[in-house]
Amino acid sequence: MVAKLADNSNSQFSFEIKKKVGGALGRAGVIHTPHGDILTPAFMVVGTKAEVKFMTPEDLRSVNAQAMLSNGYHLRKKSAEIAEAGGLASYSGWNGPTLTDSGGFQVMSLGSGLGKVVSMERKKAVTNTAHKERLAKVSDKGVDFIDPFDGELDFIGPEESMEIQCKIGADIHMAFDELTSLADDYDYNVAALKRTEEWAARSLSSHLMHRDELGYRQSLYGVLQGGRWEDLRRSTARVLGKMTVGGTAFDGFGLGGAFLKEDLGEILRWCDEELPEEKPKHLLGLSRPDDIFVGTEMGADTFDCVAPTREARHGKIYTAHGDINLRKFMDSPEALDAYCDCPTCKAGYTRGQLRALWKSGDVQLKQKYYNLASMHNVRFIVRLTEQIRQSIMDGKFYQFRDTFLKNYYG
RNA sequence: GCUGGAAUCGUGUAGCGGCAAUCACAAGAGACUGUAAAUCUCUCGCCUUCGGGCUUCGUAGGUUCGAGUCCUACUUCCAGCA
Secondary structure (H helix, E strand, O other): OOOOOOOOOOOOOEEEEEEEOOOOOOEEEEEEEOOEEEEEOEEEEEOOOOOOOOOOHHHHHHOOOOOEEEEOOOOHHHHHHHHHOOOHHHHHOOOOOEEEEOOHHHHHHOOOOOOOEEOHHHOOOOOOOOOOOOOEEEOOOOEEEEOOOOOOEEEEOHHHHHHHHHHHOOOEEEOOOOOOOOOOOHHHHHHHHHHHHHHHHHHHHHHHHHOOOOOOOOEEEEEEOOOOOHHHHHHHHHHHHHOEEOOEEOOEEEEOOOEEHHHHHHHHHHHHHHOOOOOOEEEOOOOOHHHHHHHHHOOOOEEEEOHHHHHHHOOEEOOOOOOEEHHHOOOOOOEOOOOOOOHHHHOOOEHHHHHHHHHOOOHHHHHHHHHHHHHHHHHHHHHHHHHHHHHHHOOOHHHHHHHHHHHHHO
16 A cells, blocks of 8 residues: 655645846756755756665765656666655655656667767767667557566556656656667657657656655656757657646656757757746756756756766766876875865865775775765765856856866866 | 696786787776666787787797797796605
């Protein structure tokens, strides 16, 4: 049985715009959710399986994280258990605002397996693992998945995704979508987009049936795809922006896709010029500082990304003057980042000490490194969004952006 | 002193007649963006116009078309016996 919580009808989802960036689509605002407010722009940490790797809920609070994103596909087998615990916020111990992805990303990552963002200099697709066969196969009905860990077969369509997400019970859900890869051409994107729009309508109506099951109102974002083509991006923004089922529209929008880095700003502008201004928008899966600035300028309110934690585990440490690879700092007495206010830096860890922990053969020391490095990188990106918000409130977005990017990218 | 065994990239190793020579670690370079990712790719004797060239497996000889690989001597180390 699903545990029923007290009625929280007074803690509905809503979004307020507090201040706009002059001459652009960007804004600072507040998203109110049943589990708390999110001051935007905001970075949501990624805890795919209901926990951020090597960070406790206390760690998340200590770096001032505001929200956590988890994944419907990866949590699908635990959804009943999570519902039983009262939903993702209490199940995870985070007890704050949460968002779940639909599994749409896995249509690509387990399907074509190509990289998400590629720069002009490096158009070659990026894969980390050799893919011998596709683990996700798409049809108009939905997607057949082969679980990469246990090989089990699963079918997930929009209805299944909504049922799963509503059991998991995050504050915000994503409509089930198909993320195409950069290798897919225009014709394929036309077909995939038609499917994603049909899935959006099916998501919306299925969501209506389940969204109150845990005792608080769960929200749904429609997800925009359309690759790098202006006609597709603008038309899908108009379609999803106006889409209603039984008088209910999407509560916000997810901006999705795989991008050439150079095209990102323009694509987001096409989308945001067509979408209703008063709804919040989430830029899916990006968190490099330049991407956050572009996203904010073009109207994105929230972001999520695995990069801060994954790159931390891989030895990359973010600093105001660019990222460093810890490999190069054996015995270095330097601070990670001179003026950082994260728990790791405040505790006085040096680059050399962190490198030693990272390279240690002792599993516990290694895990200590993952924790310390993850906290640092997540704090770096969270702090960036806090500073961007402040700069918007102060009317100094562009000055702050230029100064930050000059320091960061040199 | 005698009897066995061993000497190969920074380290530990594979190799038992076709070898610039295995694997691991260390080291170096790169990647990572809604997490199949505490992961992946590349380099790792010297030189290179990236075709290749050169010198290598304790030392010195020898057998062989061809030798880390077989033989002889020497050197060093380890084990056992004295």
